[in-house]
Amino acid sequence: MQPVKLDISVKTFIFIILAVFSTTTYGEIELLGEVSVEMRSFQNEGLFGQKENHSSFTLSPELYFESGNGKDFFSIKPKFRKDAEDKERNLKDLQELQWTHVSKNYETKIGIRKDFWGVTETVHRVDILNQTDSVDGFDGEDKLGQPMINLSLEREWGVLDLYALIGSRERTFAGEKGRLRMPFIVDTDNPVYESNEEENRMDFALRWNHYFNDLELAISHFSGTTREPLLIPTPEGNSIKLLPKYDLIDQTGLEALYIIEGWVLKLEAITRSGQNDRFTALTTGFEYTQTGIFDTSLDLGWIIELNHDDREDHSPHAIGTRFSFNDIDDSQLLLGVLWNESTGETNIFIEGSKRIGARTKLSIEGVIFNGGKKIESNNFDFGNVNPLDFLQEEDFLRMELTVFL
Amino acid sequence: MSQSNVFFFKRGIILFTLTMTFVLSGEISANKGLEIAIKADKTSEGFIDSQSSMEMQLTNRKGNVVTRKMKSKRLEVKGDGDKSLIIFESPRDVKGVAILSFSHKTSADDQWLYLPALKRVKRIASKNKSGPFLGSEYTFEDLSSQEVEKFSYLFLRDEDLDGQPNHVIERIPLDPYSGYTKQIVWIDKKNFLVQKIEYYDRKSFHLKTGTFSGYKKYLDEIWQASRMEIVNHQNKKRTVLIFKDIAYKTGLSDKDFSQNSLKRSR
Numbered sequence: 275m276q277p278v279k280l281d282i283s284v285k286t287f288i289f290i291i292l293a294v295f296s297t298t299t300y301g302e303i304e305l306l307g308e309v310s311v312e313m314r315s316f317q318n319e320g321l322f323g324q325k326e327n328h329s330s331f332t333l334s335p336e337l338y339f340e341s342g343n344g345k346d347f348f349s350i351k352p353k354f355r356k357d358a359e360d361k362e363r364n365l366k367d368l369q370e371l372q373w374t375h376v377s378k379n380y381e382t383k384i385g386i387r388k389d390f391w392g393v394t395e396t397v398h399r400v401d402i403l404n405q406t407d408s409v410d411g412f413d414g415e416d417k418l419g420q421p422m423i424n425l426s427l428e429r430e431w432g433v434l435d436l437y438a439l440i441g442s443r444e445r446t447f448a449g450e451k452g453r454l455r456m457p458f459i460v461d462t463d464n465p466v467y468e469s470n471e472e473e474n475r476m477d478f479a480l481r482w483n484h485y486f487n488d489l490e491l492a493i494s495h496f497s498g499t500t501r502e503p504l505l506i507p508t509p510e511g512n513s514i515k516l517l518p519k520y521d522l523i524d525q526t527g528l529e530a531l532y533i534i535e536g537w538v539l540k541l542e543a544i545t546r547s548g549q550n551d552r553f554t555a556l557t558t559g560f561e562y563t564q565t566g567i568f569d570t571s572l573d574l575g576w577i578i579e580l581n582h583d584d585r586e587d588h589s590p591h592a593i594g595t596r597f598s599f600n601d602i603d604d605s606q607l608l609l610g611v612l613w614n615e616s617t618g619e620t621n622i623f624i625e626g627s628k629r630i631g632a633r634t635k636l637s638i639e640g641v642i643f644n645g646g647k648k649i650e651s652n653n654f655d656f657g658n659v660n661p662l663d664f665l666q667e668e669d670f671l672r673m674e675l676t677v678f679l
Numbered sequence: 680m681s682q683s684n685v686f687f688f689k690r691g692i693i694l695f696t697l698t699m700t701f702v703l704s705g706e707i708s709a710n711k712g713l714e715i716a717i718k719a720d721k722t723s724e725g726f727i728d729s730q731s732s733m734e735m736q737l738t739n740r741k742g743n744v745v746t747r748k749m750k751s752k753r754l755e756v757k758g759d760g761d762k763s764l765i766i767f768e769s770p771r772d773v774k775g776v777a778i779l780s781f782s783h784k785t786s787a788d789d790q791w792l793y794l795p796a797l798k799r800v801k802r803i804a805s806k807n808k809s810g811p812f813l814g815s816e817y818t819f820e821d822l823s824s825q826e827v828e829k830f831s832y833l834f835l836r837d838e839d840l841d842g843q844p845n846h847v848i849e850r851i852p853l854d855p856y857s858g859y860t861k862q863i864v865w866i867d868k869k870n871f872l873v874q875k876i877e878y879y880d881r882k883s884f885h886l887k888t889g890t891f892s893g894y895k896k897y898l899d900e901i902w903q904a905s906r907m908e909i910v911n912h913q914n915k916k917r918t919v920l921i922f923k924d925i926a927y928k929t930g931l932s933d934k935d936f937s938q939n940s941l942k943r944s945r
Contacts, residue, residue: 602737632745633771
């Protein structure tokens with residue numbers, strides 16, 4: 275678990291913000307928030323005796339205000355999560371504590387914030403600024419707040435973003451009683467850093483993006499502590515634990531998106547050095563939407579994304595169909611399959627959401643893991659393990675009810 | 680010239696005359712239709728930029744009403760279609776979602792969607808504009824900038840609507856991805872303001888009827904309806920759109936319609 279570091283620098287920062295805003299007239303002030311209750315039901319008991327039903331509670335209030343002249347914006351948004359089973363899934367995080375200043379020729383965003391890079395739907399290879407809160411959701415789209423200074427220049431030749439990233443965050447991993455987890459526990463209390471400054475190193479990134487009619491392009495580079503640690507097996511007593519190893523990496527990314535008629539073609543590619551050999555990885559595919567199917571207001575969106583990763587002999591491909599019902603409750607359903615060509619493993623997933631009334635939303639998510647060999651807890655062959663072998667007992671259905679305050 | 684030749688000759692002239700009359704009147708009615716459309720377009724020209732709040736009231740078959748709120752910003756672009764930014768305020772789960780679009784007179788519009796939960800800007804295919812907008816009876820196509828160049832026109836007739844003399848024209852969308860085969864538009868003769876539109880779907884079925892009311896003149900030159908209503912004849916649902924706090928020439932610029940501004944839209 276990563277406690278909020280409300281240390282001297284954060285306090286100083288809040289002080290500066292208050293000083294800036296006390297000299298201007300206030301514009302809009304908003305106090306918002308989200309509360310959600312989540313239940314995850316697994317088909318069976320876990321390989322290590324973890325319970326079948328897991329529940330959690332998340333609270334995320336938000337304060338936003340802007341200056342009267344519309345040039346300064348401030349937001350603070352903490353996120354608290356309490357899990358009934360897995361203490362590693364408890365979270366206290368500052369998702370946002372940021373001050374945005376808009377000037378005539380540039381824009382600065384200073385503080386803790388989230389920023390997304392990328393164009394694809396199933397795997398986000400280029401996105402690197404924020405650490406993934408991997409125990410939150412299965413899709414890897416939940417992120418932790420990242421302290422940074424961002425200078426953004428918007429010109430005729432596109433948008434250039436320069437980032438100084440102040441320190442890095444550790445990835446979250448499920449604990450002993452948690453699910454989904456690997457056969458060995460990731461020791462998040464003892465991370466290994468390549469940098470002497472450990473998690474306090476200042477990292478740098480930049481990204482240029484622009485569009486040319488129906489083509490969107492972005493090129494980015496990140497130099498610093500990896501967000502994706504290697505997990506190093508380390509003996510501990512009779513057992514083994516995994517130490518997360520955060521190397522210094524250099525990663526260059528390319529994003530391209532092209533619209534042709536109703537088709538959206540997408541490509542994300544990266545090349546990374548610093549973690550063993552340099553490698554490249556890419557995701558490419560398309561999204562195609564059919565509107566008004568069967569004379570109803572239903573839209574069908576087809577998504578196919580193919581993967582390549584030098585580090586793996588075989589990367590799973592994704593095929594999905596998104597049903598947008600376009601009704602008053604904004605009902606959505608996404609059905610999909612991740613298919614590993616070489617091992618024959620499949621991973622069937624369903625995601626749905628529906629609004630209830632004006633302030634409540636119900637989301638469901640289900641995953642079925644198919645084709646892996648069933649592993650007995652203390653008897654398996656390391657050299658002959660497929661990616662989904664450990665997940666054979668982990669089929670689950672997740673329901674979440676979110677109330678917006 | 681034999682009798683029969685004269686007959687054929689005469690018939691030829693009649694046929695020629697008839698054809699020419701048809702062709703010319705066709706051209707005349709097309710020109711007249713276009714002229715009316717241009718005059719109607721002029722009533723909202725020169726607004727430079729505008730900001731407004733919108734309230735959308737969705738009524739289902741049983742008469743239950745739900746409300747959606749959004750903000751809208753528009754920027755007039757010389758020689759091309761307008762730029763617009765729509766920011767959703769309610770329902771709460773979509774608060775902060777925003778759509779930036781650059782409409783073009785002849786080519787497809789450029790559109791970006793901002794998803795605040797992921798902090799993600801996503802380019803979307805503007806071809807998918809014929810689906811319902813926020814679960815309403817309006818589509819994005821109905822609400823986007825109605826450039827004169829996006830249709831071909833035909834003058835149909837003059838007739839009274841609610842006691843006011845109107846021109847009735849037909850306009851056919853030139854975009855093959857339009858959800859409509861044609862629209863019949865009532866434009867009042869006095870001020871050239873659109874009063875009513877009948878929408879015909881891809882099967883030429885009369886799907887919806889839209890009405891415009893509460894026109895007000897801003898800055899002595901720009902006409903804007905304060906209430907729009909659309910009724911779907913197929914599913915019997917209707918949507919009312921009310922414009923509030925309308926302001927023109929507020930000093931918006933290209934910078935307010937950029938990807939960076941999309942990311943901080945509230």
